[in-house]
Amino acid sequence: MNRRNFLKNSLMTAVALTTLSGLLIKPKSVFAAWPKASFDITNLDESIKSVYGHNDLSETTKVKLKAPDIAENGAIVPINVKTALKNVESIMIFVENNPQPLSSGYNLTSKSLPIIGTRIKMGKTSKIIAAVKSEGKVFSASKEVKVTIGGCGG
């Protein structure tokens, strides 16, 4: 290899590497900003539609939703979601009878495992839906939680 070719090749490699690393780094910051519209919607079906573009959820036992049967205090209802599904993009938690059904959303990366837990507020007894987006499809699990003292309003 002569000098000219060597320089040309190394330059090409350098260019290729920078574009490649550019491509690799980019997807990490493409998460949409806080979805105000989805959080404002007051109807469950509309809320699910605004997140996924459809409300076609397939209920599966592969999504595990852990929540209490009875929540004595609606201000603190512990929720845990995990799933055996692969390539999970996001996990969303909806509470049907809350003023705004969408309570929270979790965008995962290739590094994270599909296991999340948090505590939410519930105004009254309601069905909780955990929706998991995996490989373009949306799977779900749901559970009815009885609330004895509401956690919203005052």
Place this chain on the structure above:
Amino acid sequence: MSTIKIRAKERNGSVTVKTLMKHPMETGQRVNKKTGDKFPAHFIQEVIAKANGDEVIVVHWGPAVSKNPYLTFVYNGSKGDKLELTWLDNKGNRDSKTVEVK
């Protein structure tokens, strides 16, 4: 003083992160009984966790998350990872904290 408490522990290649943030998480629907006005909404909207600079999870919260929110998640990592957690609320306040995975 930081508003964030983090506990991150590695076991068999996965790191379990448990965190508590100090925040009122005001929904905007609670009524002040003295004045009849609603308390303005004030809640954390976004929580971002990074391990050694790479995003691990991006969380979007609405006002229906409990006061002084709790969050737990798991990621593939190892002991000694620098785990950084940042929250951002609807008034533009933010806080962040970095811990080493144990």
